[in-house]
Amino acid sequence: MNNEELLNIKDLKVYFPIRKGIFLQTVGYIKAVDGVDLQIKSGENLSVVGESGSGKTTLGKTIVGLIKPTGGKVAYNYNGKSFELFRSVPINVRQSVQMIFQDPFSSLNPRLKIVDTLKEALEIRKMFRTKREMIDYLGTLLEKVGLKREYLYRYPHEFSGGQRQRISIVRAISVKPKFIVLDEPTSSLDVSVQAQVINLLKELQRELNLTYFFITHNVAIAKYIGQKIAVMYLGKIVEINDSENLINSPFHPYTRLLLSAVVEPKIEHEKEIKVGGEPPSPVNVPSGCRFHTRCPFAMKICEEVEPDLVEYGGAFVACHLYSKERTKQIEKS
Amino acid sequence: MKLLNVKNLRISFKTSKSELLAIDGISFEVNKGEILGIVGETGSGKTITSLSIMRLLPGNAKVSGEILFNNKNLLDLSEKEMDEIRGKKISMIFQEPMTAFDPLYTIGAQFSEVLFKHERIRKEEIKRRSVEMLKLVGIPEAEKRFDQYPHEYSGGMIQRAMIALALLTNPELVIADEPTTGLDVTIQMQVLNLMKRIQRTSNLSMIFITHDLGVISKMADRIIVLYLGKILETGNVKDVIFSPFHPYTQGLVSSIPTLSTSRTGKLHSIPGNVPSLSEIKKGCRFYSRCSQRMEICKEKSPTLFEVSSGHYVACWAVEKNRNLVKMDEQ
Amino acid sequence: MKKTKETKNVETDFQKMVRVFLKSPFGIAGGIILIILYLMTLFAQFISPYNFTDLHSKYRYLPPTPIHWIDSKGKFHIFPFVYGIKEKRNPITYAMEYVVDKNEIYPIHLFVHGESYKFLNLFRTNVHLFGISPKAHGMLALFGTDKYGRDLFSRTIVGGQVSMTVGLLGIAISFVIGIIIGALSGFIGGTFDLIIQRLIEVLMSFPTLPLWLALSMIIPPSWPSTWVYFGIVTVLSLLGWTGLARVIRGMTLSMRDKDFISAARLAGQTKIKIIIHHVLPNIMSYVIVVATLSIPGMILAESTMSFLGLGIKEPMTSWGLLLSNAESLESISLHPWFLIPGAFIIIAVLSFVFVGDALRDAFDPYQYERK
Structure with a gap:
């Protein structure tokens, strides 16, 4: 594992215009990602947690180049050179970044046999001289993820959700990527299958020297996969820390809220946990700190000034409770 | 006191090729003021069970056994008598409230329809009771909300409205089918708190169906673990979750990563996939994935036996170990 | 509703389609009539007792x-x-x-x-x-x-050669135009899509009859009748692609965000190949239904044009042209048999509609779910 920087995201913004009328004038924006700074080091898995509308999936898709950023930059380093993946890049660079999707039912083309889905990327890359070698390679990969070789000649509808997700994993790792974005890969699977897929992902990561960008709403899985966890709220990262630390000593009030809302078996559920409000829509982002409408510690400054992500106690937190402005205020009074 | 008593329920579906046995002779009861949780994965038949209580199964379903509600067998009632019970005495909370509400009518209109159908009361009275119910489930500005359309509600609000609708006629039994599955964790917590509070204050009986062991351990008093149409384990929630006996329940409980799970270890997992109903052979339905299977499991389906007071397990291996222990004691 | 997921269906899509199609009596009847009509036009001169001219x-x-x-x-x-x-x-x-x-x-x-x-x-x-x-x-x-x-019987049968093929040929051409423009418009999106959509709306809002008049004026009267025939086909397909293009655009849009398309993009696949390998095969069944249902429109359009003397010219003939014999009330009352070609138009159009409807049911995935 080396610690070279793989991704450098600077002030990334992804806005989706809301259009109306016959000439489709833009009447507003959905600010899915609204100013994200992030560095990912090679071999260091990052988990991103957040609720729906937090922009975590958009962030993932922008990182792999499926969505063009509205502002800011995603720089991807490949062999010492920097690339922007939404532009046209050499095929080996393009294929070194892959994505595994949430819905196993829409991630495979229903009209193609598994072999035809899997060979597409390999043929573009011209990785094999003969068809036989390629089939052999794909068969070995299927066996590696716990499927059978003969599944190559079946259609997606013959498989369960868990099996499809394994096939998607084969498609992603077949091109020997360095970096994989995983968008809630287990959230639509049965509980008994979910653990298998998580184990498989972790095994592959170690064996193939991959780096994961793991998107999830489940904090426990986020911790299990990622060395670090980033918490997103309404298009912004509110806290990043080593996963153990983030869970054991959360700083940001939203992180605390999120953790307290986790329901797990085998714990006492006697007392009722207070969890207020609902996230506002990303079309009308509140002024100042985005979380102030739900925050139990909201102060005057929170409505006016948006807090920066600053280092505090080993973590990076965007909250006035820990910011310089706040410290100044305290000093004044 | 038993409110609902289901005896030897069997549900099968006729398809063009074969007959699939979705529920294979299950029995359970719901007592007054208790939440019964049903946990199961895809194909376990948890939704089919709840639909059979409401008599809402599609036409190709064949149902046998008894569903006694207040000692009346629901399966014997006429469609008209069932109409009196459905939505009035027994009501349902669905997973997708957005599809459960008709987008063309206001929430108020849909509340009024239900109230008017079952109670024939005056308009002002209907509105008063609806608004009161909306307030109870924590919807702010309930009077204004009464006249709004479903799309004007957020995801958490519409699920609250769904709960309010289910409680509107003061039902004796509420069936909640994955009521928080599509919700964000913070909203889920709010909705679960709300449901539990209302259930406790009005001494309601509830069947709570979910695949989420965390949610069920928060909500239920007793639970049923359903796998491919069979009850594998049932008992008080603490007994089943903290000291499960059946290999399936054990696997399920330990395969869920929690906040305290170590990052370095491997997650425990149940091998294989949930088989489809058409692949089921005789013997124990969990046989193909079981870590403790024996010869007999392949041949004979195990029946529930009591391991401790009120805690039942259907597993040959558990039964064998028990007997060995007993023999040792003797 | 849960059952279809649970039972492994070994039946292929095509077999399912055939099974559902065969459940529709109207679809079968329409299909049989169409087969008879096309066989009739293929062997028209052999079947007709006299030469039509x-x-x-x-x-x-x-x-x-x-x-x-x-x-x-x-x-x-x-x-x-x-x-x-x-x-x-x-x-x-x-x-x-x-x-x-x-x-x-x-x-x-x-x-x-x-x-x-x-x-x-x-x-x-x-x-x-x-x-x-x-x-x-x-x-x-x-x-x-x-x-x-x-002999009107011979003329009707030979006239069917024009009327029954004009729709097929016309749809074939507008199919190609519609797929290219619709798929590109949906997949590329942005300004290109905006321009194409407005262009289609302008084309669609033109009243059809004057447009036919204008376009058929371009066809020189000196052309031999086979050229005129292809001229008519061209006119029809140039006006007929818009509807198809819209349908295809809509479906392409819904396919564009599917995860397997994203995966193909991440594999470095080109846009054209993604459209050909992934988008088109998945929307083809719906497109075929729409195409089948637009054939009657083309048949009727040819009939109208020929009836008005703007389409097929003598010595060639078509059902529309034959109908123009019955242009006055006097003519109809004296020679009611002049209306017989009209019955053929109605039967052909209805058959296409029935077949199209049955195909739509057969392709409809929700239909299987209910089974």
């Missing part, structure tokens, strides 16, 4: 000839026969009238030698499927004759 000046405006099995003496004939026809001037109106001559009996035979024609454009022959002796004093005019004494 041959004039029979002795038998103008002849009403459909009745077919008999029993003659005036009450004798039964194994072969059906027609009576001979004599011309007679009406003593009061001085108009020529046809009188049945019951003394002359002309049996209808199979494989009769008659006027010569080129079979399937391959070789010359004079064998017709059925007919009466060419030397007979009379005609076997099942649908009557027109003002030149041409």
Whole structure:
């Protein structure tokens, strides 16, 4: 594992215009990602947690180049050179970044046999001289993820959700990527299958020297996969820390809220946990700190000034409770 | 006191090729003021069970056994008598409230329809009771909300409205089918708190169906673990979750990563996939994935036996170990 | 509803489709009628007892000839026969009238030698499927004759060659235009999509009749009739692609965000190949339904144009052109058999609609779920 920087995201913004009328004038924006700074080091898995509308999936898709950023930059380093993946890049660079999707039912083309889905990327890359070698390679990969070789000649509808997700994993790792974005890969699977897929992902990561960008709403899985966890709220990262630390000593009030809302078996559920409000829509982002409408510690400054992500106690937190402005205020009074 | 008593329920579906046995002779009861949780994965038949209580199964379903509600067998009632019970005495909370509400009518209109159908009361009275119910489930500005359309509600609000609708006629039994599955964790917590509070204050009986062991351990008093149409384990929630006996329940409980799970270890997992109903052979339905299977499991389906007071397990291996222990004691 | 997921369906999509299609009696009936109609147009000259351009000046405006099995003496004939026809001037109106001559009996035979024609454009022959002796004093005019004494039955069958193929050819061309423009518009999106969509709206908002008038004016009157035929097809498809393009664009849009398309993009696949390999195969079934359902529109359009004298010209013929014989009330009341080609138009159009509807059901995935 080396610690070279793989991704450098600077002030990334992804806005989706809301259009109306016959000439489709833009009447507003959905600010899915609204100013994200992030560095990912090679071999260091990052988990991103957040609720729906937090922009975590958009962030993932922008990182792999499926969505063009509205502002800011995603720089991807490949062999010492920097690339922007939404532009046209050499095929080996393009294929070194892959994505595994949430819905196993829409991630495979229903009209193609598994072999035809899997060979597409390999043929573009011209990785094999003969068809036989390629089939052999794909068969070995299927066996590696716990499927059978003969599944190559079946259609997606013959498989369960868990099996499809394994096939998607084969498609992603077949091109020997360095970096994989995983968008809630287990959230639509049965509980008994979910653990298998998580184990498989972790095994592959170690064996193939991959780096994961793991998107999830489940904090426990986020911790299990990622060395670090980033918490997103309404298009912004509110806290990043080593996963153990983030869970054991959360700083940001939203992180605390999120953790307290986790329901797990085998714990006492006697007392009722207070969890207020609902996230506002990303079309009308509140002024100042985005979380102030739900925050139990909201102060005057929170409505006016948006807090920066600053280092505090080993973590990076965007909250006035820990910011310089706040410290100044305290000093004044 | 038993409110609902289901005896030897069997549900099968006729398809063009074969007959699939979705529920294979299950029995359970719901007592007054208790939440019964049903946990199961895809194909376990948890939704089919709840639909059979409401008599809402599609036409190709064949149902046998008894569903006694207040000692009346629901399966014997006429469609008209069932109409009196459905939505009035027994009501349902669905997973997708957005599809459960008709987008063309206001929430108020849909509340009024239900109230008017079952109670024939005056308009002002209907509105008063609806608004009161909306307030109870924590919807702010309930009077204004009464006249709004479903799309004007957020995801958490519409699920609250769904709960309010289910409680509107003061039902004796509420069936909640994955009521928080599509919700964000913070909203889920709010909705679960709300449901539990209302259930406790009005001494309601509830069947709570979910695949989420965390949610069920928060909500239920007793639970049923359903796998491919069979009850594998049932008992008080603490007994089943903290000291499960059946290999399936054990696997399920330990395969869920929690906040305290170590990052370095491997997650425990149940091998294989949930088989489809058409692949089921005789013997124990969990046989193909079981870590403790024996010869007999392949041949004979195990029946529930009591391991401790009120805690039942259907597993040959558990039964064998028990007997060995007993023999040792003797 | 959960069951379909649980049972492993080994039945392929195509088998499912056929099974659902065969459940629709209207679809089957429409299909059979269409097969008959197309076989008829393929062997038109062989089936028709006379050449469609041959004039029979002795038998103008002849009403459909009745077919008999029993003659005036009450004798039964194994072969059906027609009576001979004599011309007679009406003593009061001085108009020529046809009188049945019951003394002359002309049996209808199979494989009769008659006027010569080129079979399937391959070789010359004079064998017709059925007919009466060419030397007979009379005609076997099942649908009557027109003002030149041409056999309307033969003309209707040959006219079907134009009417039944104009829709197919037209749809084939607008299919190609529609797929290219629709798929690109949906997949590329942005300004390109905006311009294409507005262009389609402008094209669609034009009143069709004046547009046909204008476009058919471009076709020079000096063109031979086959060229005119292709001219008409071109006009129809140039106006007909818009609807298809819209449908295809909509479906492409819904496919564009599917995860397997994203995966193909991450594999570095080109846009064109993604459209060809992933988008089109997945929307093709719906496109075929829409295409089938737009054929009747083309058939009707050709009929309308020909009826108005803007389409197919003599000596070629089509159902629309044949219908133009019945352009006045007087003509219809005197010669009601001139309306028979209209019945063919209705039957063909309905058959396409039925088949299209049945196909739509067969392709509809929700239909399987209910099974």
